Amino acid sequence: MAGYCLLAVSSVCAQADTTTLPQRTYQTTRVGDAVPVIDGHLDDACWEAVEWSGDYTQWEPFNLEEPSQSTAFKVLYDDRNLYLAFRCYDTEPHRIERRMSRRDGFAGDWVEVNIDSYHDLRTAFSFTLTAAGVKGDEFVSNDGGNWDTSWNPIWFAKTQQDSLGWTAEYRIPLSQLRFAAGREQVWGIQSTRRLFREEERATWQPIVLGQPGWVSRFGKLRGIHDLEPLRQRELQPYVLGQVQSAPVDEGNPFSKRNTTRFSAGLDGRLGITNDLTLDFTINPDFGQVEADPGALNLDGFRIFFSERRPFFIENRNIFDYRLTGSEAGGQYDSDLLFYSRRIGGPPHRQIGNDPDIDYYAE
Incomplete structure (x- = not known):
């Protein structure tokens, strides 16, 4: 009898894990010439063209x-942009958690939208905004x-x-x-909303906790017509000047007061095609890249720093594989077959600190 009871319980658990919920659909529309002003105030007349979905x-x-x-949220679009409005109701607005943090800090209350624009049920682009x-x-x-938090779009x-x-x-x-x-x-x-004080997360498309998959369980966004993919064209030149001043060593004929x-x-x-992007860099400096946060290493293992240089971020997910089944979170969920932070660093021998990297392409 005990064996039969155990079998019955297992069957119920398996059935709960495979529950399929109805897929929701949001119907958007194209905005006219009067596009929303992105100021956080939802008073633009164009927002009246679509309905709230909550x-x-x-x-x-x-x-x-x-x-x-x-x-609740709304979605509009035109030939160049996707627009979203969120209304996050709170009966205790004085308890809204507004915390400042670095980009990708996800501190306090926040709202998020995930967009599977490929509609491949595998990949998505996630955009999160905190109350602050x-x-x-x-x-x-x-x-x-x-x-991948290293992806930093504009x-x-x-x-x-x-x-x-x-x-x-x-x-x-x-x-x-x-x-x-x-x-x-x-x-x-x-869409997901986090209510910090209750440690609560709510989603627009209901998802059974513990079910496998995430993107494959999204709702649908319809109403987008006659839209041509926009090819990325980004050029970022830089010019760097440096002047070093030091007292002249009178006994050294090679000593100079100023070195420039x-x-x-x-x-x-x-963007070459919708699925192919050419990234290139000539004489890279990467001086504009956000600095790594400070870290104190008290053991014998190297500190892991995530990649922040734009050149190495594009399509880096092709090197991500789930081999160990780790659930540690963040970068540690993947087995990194290629760690790009080792490229361009100071050599580990006494030949100076200039890596002499002049050209890269991928």
Whole structure:
């Protein structure tokens, strides 16, 4: 009898894990000449062209139950941008957690949209905005198995707080997304809100906690018509000048009071096709890249630093594999077959600190 009871329980658990919930659909429309002003105030007349979509459900801690606070969003688009508006209701607006952090810090209350513009049910582009206005962005691959925070696209967003809660506005250039040409686009879409004080996350498309997959369970975004993919064309030249001044050594005929040095280079990104991008750099400097946070190493292992240089970020997910089954989070969810941070660093021998890297292409 005990064996039969155990079998029955296992059967119920397996059935719960494979529950399929109805797929939701959001219908958007093309905006006219009067596009939204991205200031966090949802008072632009163009937002009246589409309906609010809400009815979020908890993802955690109480899966599929009604969330503590309501959330709703709208989507518009034109030939160059995707626009989103979020209304995050809060019955206790004084308790909204507004925390400043670095980019991709995900601190405090935040709202997020994931867009599967390929509609391949495997990859997505994630855009997160905290109540304090701090942006976070990730490239999602392997159906949610990998979340790459080193992907830093160009997009614009603002937040505002009022007596009803807080609001957010997005403008995402379509050049930062990838999609195929077609008369009608059908994209996957998911929105998540985090309520910090309750440690609560609610999603627009309900998802059963513990089910495998993430992107494959998105809702659908419809209403996008006659949209041509925009090819990325980014050129970032730089000119660097350096002057060193030191007292002259009277006994040294080679001593100079002032030493000058000039350098120039170019970083570029060209979209060749929808799936192929050429990244190149000539005489790279990477001086504009965000510095690594400070770290104190007290053991014998090297400190892992994530890649932040734009040249090495494009399509880096092709090197991500889930071989060990690690659930450590972040970069440690993947077995890094290629660690690009070793490229361009100071050589580990006494020949100076100049890596002499003049040309790279991928």
